[in-house]
Amino acid sequence: MHGSAKYRRLLAGLFFAGIATFAQLYSPQAVLAHIADDFTVGAADAALVVSTSTIGLAIGVIPWSVVADRVGRVRAMSIAVIAATVFGLLVPFAPTFPLLLTGRFVEGLMLGGVPAIAIAYLSEEIEPRHAARAAGTYVAGTSIGGLLGRLVAGPVAELANWRAGVFTVAVLCAVSAALFIALIPHPQGFVPRRARRPGIDSSLIGLLRANLQSRRMLALYAQGFLLMGGFVALYNFLGFRLAAEPFNLPQSLVSLVFVAYLAGTWSSAQAGILAARFGRWSVLLLSVGTMIGGVLLTLSDSLPFALIGVLLATAGFFAAHAVASGWTGTEASVGRAQASSLYNLSYYAGSSLFGWLGGVFFVTWGWAGTAGMVAGLAAVAALLTVLLLRPVRTGT
Numbered sequence: 476m477h478g479s480a481k482y483r484r485l486l487a488g489l490f491f492a493g494i495a496t497f498a499q500l501y502s503p504q505a506v507l508a509h510i511a512d513d514f515t516v517g518a519a520d521a522a523l524v525v526s527t528s529t530i531g532l533a534i535g536v537i538p539w540s541v542v543a544d545r546v547g548r549v550r551a552m553s554i555a556v557i558a559a560t561v562f563g564l565l566v567p568f569a570p571t572f573p574l575l576l577t578g579r580f581v582e583g584l585m586l587g588g589v590p591a592i593a594i595a596y597l598s599e600e601i602e603p604r605h606a607a608r609a610a611g612t613y614v615a616g617t618s619i620g621g622l623l624g625r626l627v628a629g630p631v632a633e634l635a636n637w638r639a640g641v642f643t644v645a646v647l648c649a650v651s652a653a654l655f656i657a658l659i660p661h662p663q664g665f666v667p668r669r670a671r672r673p674g675i676d677s678s679l680i681g682l683l684r685a686n687l688q689s690r691r692m693l694a695l696y697a698q699g700f701l702l703m704g705g706f707v708a709l710y711n712f713l714g715f716r717l718a719a720e721p722f723n724l725p726q727s728l729v730s731l732v733f734v735a736y737l738a739g740t741w742s743s744a745q746a747g748i749l750a751a752r753f754g755r756w757s758v759l760l761l762s763v764g765t766m767i768g769g770v771l772l773t774l775s776d777s778l779p780f781a782l783i784g785v786l787l788a789t790a791g792f793f794a795a796h797a798v799a800s801g802w803t804g805t806e807a808s809v810g811r812a813q814a815s816s817l818y819n820l821s822y823y824a825g826s827s828l829f830g831w832l833g834g835v836f837f838v839t840w841g842w843a844g845t846a847g848m849v850a851g852l853a854a855v856a857a858l859l860t861v862l863l864l865r866p867v868r869t870g871t
Contacts, residue, residue, distance in 0.1 A: 481660050485600060486612050488659030489593055493616030495556050495651035496589040498624035499563040499582070500528055502644040504710055505629035505730050508718065509637035514572040519834030522711045526827045527576045529707070531583025533823035536591035537683075540816040543588075548596040549659050555588020556652045563645035567638040583823075590617075590819045595811040598804035600660075610801030611747020615740045618793050622736030623647065629730025682813040691806060692814065694863035696821040698759070698799040701856040702766065704825030705849035706792045708833025709770065713785065716842045721776050738786045739793030746794035747801065756866050759798045763857045766791030770850045774843060788849075795856075796822075 503510065503524045511521035543551040562582040569575035593613055601609045624644045632640035686692050710733075717724045717732060742762070750758045765787055772784025800818060807814035829852065836844035 482601070484658050484660050485597075486609060488655050488657075489597070489613045490616035490619070491651045491654040491658065492552060492556060492589050492593065493613060493618075494620035494623060495560065495648045495655060496586050497617045497620030498627075498644050498651070499559065499641075499648045500532070500586055500624070501525065501621050501710075502624035502628040502641050503579075503637075505625035505714070505733060506632045506637035506640050507711065508714060508726065509632050509640075510575075513637065514575075516572060517834075517838070518712065518715055519831060519838060520572075522831055522834050523576055524579055525707065525711060526831045528579040528583035528586070529823040529826040529830065531580040532587040532590070533583075533820050533827060535584040535587025536816040536819040536823070537813070539588040539591040540595075540813050543592045543595070548592050548599070549661060552589050552592050552596070552659075553656050555585055555592075556655060559585035559588075560645065560649045560652050563648055564642065567641040567645065587819070587823075590822075591816045594800050594804040594815040594818075597801075598811050598815075609747070610804070611744045611750075611797040614743035614747075614793060614797040614800065618736050618739035618743060620651075622733055622740070625733035625736070626730060629733070630727060633727050633730075682809060683817065685809050686807055686814045686817055689806075690863050692803070692817075694859045695799050695803045695806065696818055697859050698795065698856050699818050699822030700825035701852040701859075702763065702792055702795055702799075702825075703822045704829025705770070705833075705852040706766075706788070707826040707830035708836075708845055709773075709785075709788060709849050711830050712833055712837045712842070712845050713773075715837065716773075716845075717781075722778055722781075732782070732785060735782070735785045735789045738790040742790035742794040743797035746797045750798050750801070754866055755798050755802050756860065756864055759795055759802075759864070760857060760860055762791045762794035762798060763853050763860065764791070766795060767850050767853045767857070770846050770853065774846050 507518070507521045507524065510516075510524055511518060514521075539551060539555060542554075546554075559582055562578060562585055566575065566578035566582055569578050594610060597609050597613060627644050627647065628637070628640035630640075631643050713732065714726075714729045716722070717729045718726065746758055746762060769784045769787025769789070769791055772787065773781050775781050775784065800815075803814050803818040804811055829848070833845045833848055836848045840847075
């Protein structure tokens with residue numbers, strides 16, 4: 476399949492699915508200060524607009540993996556992305572803060588269907604030797620989605636208001652969802668649960684248990700939990716940092732900082748290529764180390780150094796995520812959809828917890844507190860990689 480027209484359609488379809496999912500998931504991050512002013516809430520409370528949707532996504536990934544086992548990968552992803560887009564078009568008009576949070580939670584539940592299934596779908600449709608590179612391409616699409624959501628929402632909010640900014644992103648997501656449905660090929664490698672070989676407990680509990688009994692799988696899930704948690708905290712409060720002393724940047728310029736996501740688009744694709752050549756373990760360690768160095772650079776009061784730090788942290792995170800998420804799909808011997816869902820559950824649980832906790836650190840100790848928390852989380856991820864994910868065979 477590698478190099479064929481179907482292969483290119485698969486990657487293009489998942490690329491647009493990543494845009495449709497992650498643009499609307501993170502678009503409020505660019506306008507958190509506007510939301511805080513509109514509803515008269517603090518920075519940590521405003522960050523709940525992002526955290527509630529990622530909580531919903533984390534809760535939704537396991538049920539979506541069950542749906543995917545019953546109706547098929549592509550059909551489940553199509554249902555999820557359509558439902559999420561409908562909610563995305565409605566949520567910006569919530570009149571109260573509690574209703575906004577409720578709507579974002581349901582939107583996150585629907586969005587869970589794409590990341591819960593995408594890596595399992597890739598692992599089943601593409602030869603193992605090409606899976607790392609394909610996963611990197613998919614993650615590149617998610618980074619473009621994250622960039623697009625933030626880059627569009629911020630400037631539109633400056634011209635009109637935050638509601639118009641978030642709604643505009645939702646419209647772009649509707650277009651991306653339509654392109655995903657039009658491009659994605661029908662799955663060939665998927666085996667319905669009822670048709671799987673005997674001797675394996677194929678119940679949901681059995682598949683989850685199988686993936687939770689491996690220390691290597693747990694270490695991969697920890698990568699998502701720790702790294703994503705730190706990364707979301709970094710971007711949740713970066714806008715507050717840049718708008719305050721000593722930088723005093725206007726919101727229109729703060730929004731442009733999200734162009735740093737392009738570093739993640741490049742690094743995630745490159746990480747897949749490098750992992751196929753040098754092994755996932757080495758590339759994962761290098762990526763996490765790059766993220767830590769970048770986070771520490773953001774402590775500088777020099778704007779160029781701080782921005783270089785953001786670029787490095789973003790590139791390091793997306794490279795690490797591309798490696799860890801792709802590794803999860805190939806490491807799992809059974810229940811790939813459940814293995815992928817557990818990774819995403821950890822990933823978004825970390826986003827929800829540390830995305831909010833970073834605000835507590837920010838309010839208490841300023842940017843040094845948030846950056847210290849993020850660097851500490853990444854350091855723990857690196858330690859777990861060294862201790863639990865050493866290669867056991869060529870190509871792991």
